[in-house]
Amino acid sequence: MKRHLLSAGDLTRADAELILETAEELRSLADRPIKKLPALRGRTVVNLFFEDSTRTRISFEAAAKRLSADVINFSAKGSSLSKGESLKDTSLTLEAMGADAVVVRHWASGAPHLLANAGWSKSSVVNAGDGTHEHPTQALLDAFTMWRHLGNLDGRRVAIVGDVLHSRVARSNALLLKTLGAEVTLVAPPTLLPVGVEGWDVETSYDLDAVLPKADVVMMLRVQRERMNAAFFPTVREYSRRYGLDGRRMDTLQDHTIVMHPGPMIRGMEISADVADSHRSVIVEQVTNGVAVRMAVLYLLLGGSEPAVGTSEGANL
Amino acid sequence: MTTAYLVKGVRVLGGEPTDLLLEDGVIAAIGAGLSADGAEVVDADGLIALPGLVDLHTHLREPGREDAETVDTGTQAAALGGFTAVHAMANTDPVADTAGVVEQVWRLGREAGHCDVFPVGAVTVGLQGERLAELGAMADSAARVRVFSDDGKCVSDAVLMRRALEYVKAFDGVVAQHAQEPRLTEDAQMNEGELSGRLGLRGWPAVAEEAVIARDCLLAAHVDSRLHVCHVSTAGSVEIVRWAKSKGWNVTAEACPHHLLLTDELAATYDPIYKVNPPLRSAADVEALRAGLADGTIDVVATDHAPHPHEDKDCEWQAAAFGMLGLETALSIVQQTMVDTGLIDWQGVAERMSYTPARIGRLEGHGRPIEVGEPANVVLYDPAHTAVVDGTNLASLSRNTPYVGRELPGRVVATFLRGTPTVLDGKLA
Numbered sequence: 001m002k003r004h005l006l007s008a009g010d011l012t013r014a015d016a017e018l019i020l021e022t023a024e025e026l027r028s029l030a031d032r033p034i035k036k037l038p039a040l041r042g043r044t045v046v047n048l049f050f051e052d053s054t055r056t057r058i059s060f061e062a063a064a065k066r067l068s069a070d071v072i073n074f075s076a077k078g079s080s081l082s083k084g085e086s087l088k089d090t091s092l093t094l095e096a097m098g099a100d101a102v103v104v105r106h107w108a109s110g111a112p113h114l115l116a117n118a119g120w121s122k123s124s125v126v127n128a129g130d131g132t133h134e135h136p137t138q139a140l141l142d143a144f145t146m147w148r149h150l151g152n153l154d155g156r157r158v159a160i161v162g163d164v165l166h167s168r169v170a171r172s173n174a175l176l177l178k179t180l181g182a183e184v185t186l187v188a189p190p191t192l193l194p195v196g197v198e199g200w201d202v203e204t205s206y207d208l209d210a211v212l213p214k215a216d217v218v219m220m221l222r223v224q225r226e227r228m229n230a231a232f233f234p235t236v237r238e239y240s241r242r243y244g245l246d247g248r249r250m251d252t253l254q255d256h257t258i259v260m261h262p263g264p265m266i267r268g269m270e271i272s273a274d275v276a277d278s279h280r281s282v283i284v285e286q287v288t289n290g291v292a293v294r295m296a297v298l299y300l301l302l303g304g305s306e307p308a309v310g311t312s313e314g315a316n317l
Numbered sequence: 318m319t320t321a322y323l324v325k326g327v328r329v330l331g332g333e334p335t336d337l338l339l340e341d342g343v344i345a346a347i348g349a350g351l352s353a354d355g356a357e358v359v360d361a362d363g364l365i366a367l368p369g370l371v372d373l374h375t376h377l378r379e380p381g382r383e384d385a386e387t388v389d390t391g392t393q394a395a396a397l398g399g400f401t402a403v404h405a406m407a408n409t410d411p412v413a414d415t416a417g418v419v420e421q422v423w424r425l426g427r428e429a430g431h432c433d434v435f436p437v438g439a440v441t442v443g444l445q446g447e448r449l450a451e452l453g454a455m456a457d458s459a460a461r462v463r464v465f466s467d468d469g470k471c472v473s474d475a476v477l478m479r480r481a482l483e484y485v486k487a488f489d490g491v492v493a494q495h496a497q498e499p500r501l502t503e504d505a506q507m508n509e510g511e512l513s514g515r516l517g518l519r520g521w522p523a524v525a526e527e528a529v530i531a532r533d534c535l536l537a538a539h540v541d542s543r544l545h546v547c548h549v550s551t552a553g554s555v556e557i558v559r560w561a562k563s564k565g566w567n568v569t570a571e572a573c574p575h576h577l578l579l580t581d582e583l584a585a586t587y588d589p590i591y592k593v594n595p596p597l598r599s600a601a602d603v604e605a606l607r608a609g610l611a612d613g614t615i616d617v618v619a620t621d622h623a624p625h626p627h628e629d630k631d632c633e634w635q636a637a638a639f640g641m642l643g644l645e646t647a648l649s650i651v652q653q654t655m656v657d658t659g660l661i662d663w664q665g666v667a668e669r670m671s672y673t674p675a676r677i678g679r680l681e682g683h684g685r686p687i688e689v690g691e692p693a694n695v696v697l698y699d700p701a702h703t704a705v706v707d708g709t710n711l712a713s714l715s716r717n718t719p720y721v722g723r724e725l726p727g728r729v730v731a732t733f734l735r736g737t738p739t740v741l742d743g744k745l746a
Contacts, residue, residue, distance in 0.1 A: 088632065107635075108635040109506075109516060109587075110518070114588075117586075117587075131517050132517035134517065195511070195513070195522075196513070196514045197511075197514060200511075200514075200515070
């Protein structure tokens with residue numbers, strides 16, 4: 001594995017499988033009375049969030065704490081318009097405090113890339129979502145969830161539906177799922193597919209109904225209502241009718257097909273309440289898996305070559 | 318009394334070696350084996366002589382952003398790049414939209430003395446795109462403004478653009494348009510294409526440039542005025558300008574050195590040193606620009622020298638300023654992309670970097686051929702030299718050159734402004 005996790009595209013198949021296998025071992029920890037391992041004792045993990053994201057932050061925080069790392073949460077909310085301290089100075093400060101890993105969420109695409117490569121710090125950098133670029137740990141937890149339900153992903157069909165244009169989740173998933181052998185179809189109105197998407201080596205479709213019966217996984221993306229003000233679609237109602245996953249559409253899925261959503265959901269917009277709460281929905285499980293996958297990522301970036309979790313004797317690290 | 322200079326063995330526009338005598342501000346004699354008592358002799362063996370370069374598009378930042386550049390430092394950079402005249406863009410603070418500001422910039426240029434400074438006047442008050450600035454007052458001022466531009470912003474309102482084109486006819490002015498449809502480029506960060514989608518950087522479609530150029534060519538034809546298109550960056554724009562010229566319309570266009578060399582692939586580094594407006598485009602666009610510059614569709618090379626302080630480039634791509642330095646590397650890049658590739662010769666360079674820009678700007682005493690009796694604005698250039706761009710030894714106050722670490726050909730050995738060296742031995746005189 002590389003020293004940083006900036007893009008899902010940086011992971012080889014072997015890297016990705018190692019993370020998933022490690023996550024599987026670590027997930028068993030969730031069923032133990034004491035959910036803590038000493039693997040990263042004495043290491044410092046900084047959660048550096050330039051954009052609000054409570055769920056991603058607490059997921060990383062839980063992951064680091066279960067590995068006994070010291071966790072510092074640094075919220076530096078700001079926009080390009082109300083710039084406070086520069087990314088450089090923040091990075092130098094964290095370096096001076098001795099951060100071993102920096103988990104960064106940023107409104108600017110490429111900010112984690114800059115942190116890792118500008119020479120400001122020696123920490124490992126984990127991209128926790130940058131602008132409209134990538135969110136690699138989300139893709140890993142999604143792949144992990146699929147893997148637990150469907151086994152090997154080779155040849156599995158994954159439909160990713162919604163605002164692909166603005167979605168870092170879609171980008172990271174498209175890259176990682178290709179690496180793991182799955183076939184990805186991006187489904188969106190033409191306005192919400194990026195220019196040049198034909199070069200991504202994925203299928204695209206404007207027709208959700210045509211894609212659903214063949215899918216093994218349906219991943220719904222959040223669509224912001226405000227997008228209609230920029231003419232990406234005419235109204236929320238029209239969007240829901242054409243691209244929302246409701247009970248009628250759910251009935252066209254294969255029996256084994258699972259429904260995913262990275263959250264936060266807008267019920268009634270991209271997904272109806274009965275679908276979100278149905279037996280096909282693995283949305284809550286995604287959250288649980290998120291902690292295990294992030295533990296695996298932190299462990300593998302910072303940690304050792306030793307197994308993360310011991311065998312029957314229990315934790316041995 | 319000024320010193321006379323006898324330049325020995327120089328190849329004028331790459332021709333046969335000869336001697337030049339520069340005396341009393343003019344080229345006093347040309348011919349092999351010249352001698353002149355008391356003249357300073359410059360050994361120019363292996364060097365070529367070009368007419369002093371003229372830049373139609375320079376940002377000197379003064380007044381307002383003296384932390385990025387001043388007229389003094391910017392014109393030092395210009396002289397080192399072989400320029401004897403630059404057009405200082407109007408997007409200063411305050412904006413150069415009155416006779417007072419353009420005269421201030423003009424006067425600062427004269428005081429600095431490294432290179433003549435011709436201020437560009439804003440088309441609209443405060444570059445706001447709402448009402449015309451006092452174009453006539455700027456034209457009649459001591460600065461004698463002939464080029465008007467809201468560069469950095471597009472005059473996007475069609476009526477305002479039409480009126481500006483009409484109005485400047487009264488004093489033989491030209492409107493230099495920064496062609497960028499604002500709605501199509503809101504928060505745009507880089508060329509729109511496959512890469513912008515992958516990098517998650519908001520795309521800047523070619524059509525946002527091309528649509529405005531097409532409209533403005535039609536407007537210029539309709540009111541029979543003069544349009545100059547700034548920093549053409551796409552193959553489609555080249556096609557539109559070619560079409561407008563084929564109609565006989567009075568349209569000229571410029572290309573920037575960075576658009577002749579660099580491509581949008583560099584954005585994948587997320588290093589804002591490559592962030593520029595208009596953005597770096599595809600390799601196919603670069604090829605089209607070179608071809609357009611070679612066949613005369615694009616008339617001139619202009620630097621769009623855009624200094625920014627380090628902190629405005631040492632940050633997230635999205636937060637960074639647009640622009641790159643250009644004056645000190647322009648001639649080298651033109652040599653690499655246009656001359657060494659066989660697309661144009663040194664006569665062609667003189668046309669595109671001196672004669673034609675001076676004509677577009679209606680400058681007197683610049684862009685003149687190297688002939689007896691002409692103003693002694695001359696560059697001595699060593700095309701055989703190569704060097705790796707260092708980036709720390711620039712005259713510009715700013716450091717935002719995208720060429721650090723690249724090997725570029727050529728070196729400006731001397732620049733003469735009306736017979737007086739502003740640069741000698743590659744250093745400021």
